[in-house]
Amino acid sequence: MTELSLAELCIFACSEAFRNNGEIIATGVGPVPRLAASLAKLTHSPELMMTDGEAYLVEQPVPLGPRGYDDRKAAGYLPFSRFFDSAVWTGRRHAMVTPTQLDRFGQINLSYLGGTYDKPKTQMLGVRGFPGNTIYHTNSFFFPAHTARTFVAGEVDMVSGVGYNPAKRVPGGNYSGVDLRVIVTNLCVMDFGGKDNAIRVVSLHPGVTFEEVQEATGFPLEKGDIVETPLPGAEALDIIASLDPHNIRASVIKDNPPARRA
Amino acid sequence: MTTATLDKRMSARDVVASLADGMTIGIGGWGPRRKPMALVREILRSDLKDLTVVAYGGADVGMLCAAGKVKKLIFAFVSLDAIPLEPWFRKARESGQIEVLELDEGMFQWGLKAAAFGLPFLPTRVGLGTDLAELGGLKTVQSPYADAETLVAMPALKLDAALIHVNRSDWRGNVHLFGADTYYDEWFAKAAARTYVSTEELVDRMEDHYPDEAQHNVFERCFVSGVVNMPCGAHPSSMPPAYGWDMKAFKAYADAAREPGDWAAVADRFVGATEEAYLESIGGKEAVAALPLPIF
Numbered sequence: 001m002t003e004l005s006l007a008e009l010c011i012f013a014c015s016e017a018f019r020n021n022g023e024i025i026a027t028g029v030g031p032v033p034r035l036a037a038s039l040a041k042l043t044h045s046p047e048l049m050m051t052d053g054e055a056y057l058v059e060q061p062v063p064l065g066p067r068g069y070d071d072r073k074a075a076g077y078l079p080f081s082r083f084f085d086s087a088v089w090t091g092r093r094h095a096m097v098t099p100t101q102l103d104r105f106g107q108i109n110l111s112y113l114g115g116t117y118d119k120p121k122t123q124m125l126g127v128r129g130f131p132g133n134t135i136y137h138t139n140s141f142f143f144p145a146h147t148a149r150t151f152v153a154g155e156v157d158m159v160s161g162v163g164y165n166p167a168k169r170v171p172g173g174n175y176s177g178v179d180l181r182v183i184v185t186n187l188c189v190m191d192f193g194g195k196d197n198a199i200r201v202v203s204l205h206p207g208v209t210f211e212e213v214q215e216a217t218g219f220p221l222e223k224g225d226i227v228e229t230p231l232p233g234a235e236a237l238d239i240i241a242s243l244d245p246h247n248i249r250a251s252v253i254k255d256n257p258p259a260r261r262a
Numbered sequence: 263m264t265t266a267t268l269d270k271r272m273s274a275r276d277v278v279a280s281l282a283d284g285m286t287i288g289i290g291g292w293g294p295r296r297k298p299m300a301l302v303r304e305i306l307r308s309d310l311k312d313l314t315v316v317a318y319g320g321a322d323v324g325m326l327c328a329a330g331k332v333k334k335l336i337f338a339f340v341s342l343d344a345i346p347l348e349p350w351f352r353k354a355r356e357s358g359q360i361e362v363l364e365l366d367e368g369m370f371q372w373g374l375k376a377a378a379f380g381l382p383f384l385p386t387r388v389g390l391g392t393d394l395a396e397l398g399g400l401k402t403v404q405s406p407y408a409d410a411e412t413l414v415a416m417p418a419l420k421l422d423a424a425l426i427h428v429n430r431s432d433w434r435g436n437v438h439l440f441g442a443d444t445y446y447d448e449w450f451a452k453a454a455a456r457t458y459v460s461t462e463e464l465v466d467r468m469e470d471h472y473p474d475e476a477q478h479n480v481f482e483r484c485f486v487s488g489v490v491n492m493p494c495g496a497h498p499s500s501m502p503p504a505y506g507w508d509m510k511a512f513k514a515y516a517d518a519a520r521e522p523g524d525w526a527a528v529a530d531r532f533v534g535a536t537e538e539a540y541l542e543s544i545g546g547k548e549a550v551a552a553l554p555l556p557i558f
Contacts, residue, residue: 229499
């Protein structure tokens with residue numbers, strides 16, 4: 001048996017974010033979050049709804065990478081227009097995404113880095129659906145490289161997703177839909193359960209210390225009741241392998257390290 | 263009314279000739295998918311300038327920016343999907359060459375719907391708690407009901423013209439759109455004063471040929487001003503089920519943004535003197551038809 005990888009540990013940890021979510025759309029953007037949502041649906045949370053990554057709802061999660069075009073079997077239909085009407089604006093969704101920056105308030109950025117709105121130093125994708133997602137439904141995050149460039153000191157360069165920053169709350173606005181759940185990284189699992197939704201560490205991956213995580217983070221972290229991040233068992237690993245036959249997960253974290261440090 | 267007035271067939275050149283400098287042009291499709299690229303190329307061959315472009319952007323936006331056609335861009339993202347960051351768009355942004363209004367993907371279509379219904383705005387929560395509303399100069403409104411909620415007033419995105427690529431049309435503008443998703447093409451069509459469709463297949467009377475496929479008529483012909491017969495007109499973007507995107511062409515286009523990095527030096531490779539010449543340069547209709555559909 002091959003050694004358990006850190007990516008597999010992360011997939012397992014991310015899948016826990018989708019437990020007890022109810023009958024909502026689980027969206028994982030990127031290989032690890034997508035495998036995590038699929039694993040959750042095939043194990044503890046069959047009630048989750050999921051698309052094929054395009055426009056169809058599937059009950060059997062679609063594997064990553066090349067395959068026969070008609071392999072997917074559609075059980076329902078959720079094209080973009082209906083996605084907003086049915087999933088986003090009704091709050092029936094939990095998305096796990098990888099922004100470029102995240103700050104101590106859980107504000108995220110995917111738009112640009114440095115410079116100004118009119119002349120950014122580095123233009124990225126644009127805000128995509130982050131502003132709407134974050135004010136309407138649950139969101140979690142996965143970061144394959146936990147660094148102070150990602151978990152920034154101060155605030156993100158362009159606030160593209162709603163966080164818990166009181167200074168950004170327009171009086172009279174309805175923020176009851178804001179629900180940031182977990183942050184899984186290559187070092188640890190965090191949540192927003194600290195004082196005033198502060199980010200706190202709740203589990204450390206095997207061999208990682210709190211000090212190391214704090215060192216790689218641009219803002220002070222709180223300590224939860226820290227445990228060691230649980231490892232996936234044989235059943236979960238088999239499912240992950242079946243959903244990722246081309247081993248795309250091995251390319252997500254630099255050098256594909258093992259779950260337990262040597 | 264005689265049937266002659268319903269004949270909406272035009273050439274791509276006629277379409278572009280009907281547009282004017284400074285207009286607001288909506289472009290259908292999504293990133294590298296079902297983009298009316300042949301009509302975009304015709305704009306690139308013209309003198310048209312100072313456009314406000316409204317799009318879920320892909321190479322359409324990148325090319326128009328690179329060619330200096332864009333004064334202002336209204337967007338939620340610009341991406342080629344497998345090549346996440348659109349390099350020509352980035353150059354335009356990072357040089358401060360274009361004005362922008364950046365929007366959330368959902369509030370963007372809310373703006374199209376407001377325009378379609380003739381409303382000045384539609385209320386939404388989207389934008390609150392982020393930098394969008396402030397940077398975009400968006401105003402808020404207060405609900406007049408007991409909740410008194412403060413909401414963003416998403417302004418109507420009124421379009422002077424919309425460009426859309428469809429799978430099939432007849433000369434009266436009855437259209438069929440296929441593929442798993444038609445994105446917001448119907449709202450672009452309704453938000454525009456005039457909508458021009460380019461089509462993979464042109465038939466004479468839809469009801470004679472495909473009476474059983476009317477459910478694919480995503481928007482009605484009253485929203486179609488002109489029809490251009492343009493097989494392969496989405497290339498290099500995808501047009502399911504006819505053909506997938508041309509990742510080789512996108513890669514060459516992206517590479518050219520680094521080396522030589524100058525649009526004038528490479529425009530001919532990605533635009534061509536005429537659409538016929540462009541199609542020939544990429545291997546003709548057979549090559550386009552052979553492009554596999556992407557798998558997600």
